[in-house]
Amino acid sequence: MRRVHALAGLLLVAMVTTSAGMKSYLGHHVLSAQAMSEEQLQVLQNLEHQFDVLFLREPTPRLSTDIVVSPEDLNQVMTIMREAGMAASILCSDLQSHIDRERAEIAFSRRKRIMGSSMDYSVYRTIDEVNAVMKGWENSYPQLVKMKALEHKTHESRTVYYLEIGTALDSNGNSNKPVIFVESLTHAREWITTASLIYVIDTLLKNFHNTKFESALTDFTWVVIPVVNPDGYDFTWTQNRFWRKNLRFYSSQRHCLGVDVNRNYDIKFGTVGVSPNCTSDIHHGLSPFSEPETQNVRDLFLQFKARIVSFLSVHAFSQLLLHPWSYTTPNTSTEVPDNLQQLKIMGNKMIQALAYNGKLYRMGTAYDLVGYAASGGSIDWALAEKPGIYSYCFELRPQSFWQGGFMIPATEIIPTGQELLNSLMTMIQNL
Template identity: 35%
Template sequence: MVKNLLQRHAVTHEVLLANANELIEMQTRNDSTDPRSGSTFYERYHSLEDIYYWINRTAHDNPNTVKVILVGSSYEKRPLYALKLSFNNRTNKKAMWIDCGIHAREWVSPAFCLWFVHYSLSFYNINQDITHILDNMDVYVLPVLNPDGYKYTWTTNRMWRKNRSISKTTSCIGVDLNRNFDANWCTEGASHNPCTEIYCGMFPESEPESQAVANFLRSHKDTVQLYLSIHSYSQMLLFPYSCTLEEAENHRDLLEMAQEAAQKIRRYYRNTYRYGAGAKTIYLAPGGSDDWAYNLGIKYSFTFELQDRGRYGFLLPPSHISGACNEALIAVKTIALRVVEKTQAPSPSPTV
């Protein structure tokens, strides 16, 4: 019917995905037991149960460096587990925060959180950049900020975005957690209508997931100096503000960091990432976690939109995970090194 309509009006068109359903089935089939699958654990998508198991196993296997923190729980009472990576006990140590999976259907996002932890544990004392970062900063990683929504994308609707909270006023389910933070909450770019994808909730932090993250960051705001939220898709490195067209106080610093990260991605991986303040680079999006974190005092705050540009969109095939994660990794390292440089007091010269 659609094809006929397009042809009748002489609209040229191209089918990008001949069978989206087939792609979804391929991604939800956990092919670890498939002898033909040469991919590693980190080059596949994983169910929520698998990710919880991985969190516990990672902490168990690395007792000196990894600690599991229960940040809170979701609307459906699933735990929000963050991993704390800490490689030494230096005093006055700063930290960075990375969250993934705030939007349920963006599967490559939790895949990156797992990838980052694995890379940090494997390459500490091998790769100079990650060693320098981890020597100077602890890292908090929350692999799935929206566990109820993520679970729902595996069982029921692959394209679900919001959490799964039930509204008292309507039969429509869920709040967009990235419109639920207290940063110009529910102004242009969000909606009061619970049936929309960008529903902002009843009030700021009305959702247990956003409130848990906000509470954690409030109680660690003196140590957390870099905030990163990982999304997909569209290949962008964004920073505040998204909730207003005004420029952030340290706009130039943030722009330089994002630009350097985008240039490195292009140099090493031949892939282009747009960068800039969220509102001017894509659209107004109030109530976002990055703007809220920035206003809290975390002056280096970024949202990454990973691969791709729209061919597969949220259905990025598992074969693209490693490329997407390597690009994000180089951006994280580039920005984190700059943050360490700008915020750490120089170590005193040895007395001779």
């Protein structure tokens, strides 16, 4: 028992050591404001280039925007917003306290696991631990799981892995099964995405012989990239909890680091909802597919393209199910996907299934739901590359910062995973 307690103590020390070099958000406020006009929207967008601010939600005309503001800039930012006619409410007066609480919860969960109390999948895992989980599945279910490396290493020289999940043959002895393509954790700070996906995969594997789930692995092949952006994900554990992008390095003088991976696909690249400024959280990169992360998704998609029937991108937060096109607005284009009606019919069934635990999800395009369009996204590229497939972006729990935002408690992993699993099962039952 003494040895177990010693191990737990070492782990807690390691957690403190890991977090010691992290960006501090001590005294940073989280403000909530909503732009009611184009002029006010521009005021909010300009804040990113004027001050040390961070958008937890990009400014839109239909949803309130959550803005992290440093204590040094708080008065000026509040004055600018007030002069623009916007009322800002304070959601949090010390964001670091929320980060510290999350760290303490992670340490406590890990301590209980070491002491023998099973926490199942109600715990957030580092990138190395996620990779170990994947390897464990391959070892435990060799007839169902293959773990493979993708070709393009990240800017930090990490290997990105994907899974092929399912039986070799379907119930009719056919090996040419339809493919469900899933990619997750494109945006580094969205921890709930991969955690929920781990729950989904583990449930399918453990219950393979349950008639409720058997057809999911027998009649379909699942091609899954659990962590598209491992560099950024690791960065959120070691340097900056709210980092969003990858780790492309531009210039130390300009503090330029990172590309928004979900603005880097070759679909209306660089046209809307993006920034050429490399300091921006929505910087689209140098050119389409300039990033190893998008190159990996592209190449894997093309490898399975003939068999893909659905492309799913898992994000958080807001409790939405988005379908293409994400780059259009009523003012810029009347273009719609050829299979729009099928996307809506299926999507409505999927959001009903997402209400598994009573949570409300909404379905539509990005502009329909939040008044915000963005080009270069994965679901748009996938549908353009293979018209007719069911292409969606999940925005998982929660709805707001007050409910946890990107730091949603680990106790929410299983219920979020249940919602995601129920929605996926509903989709494949209706394909």
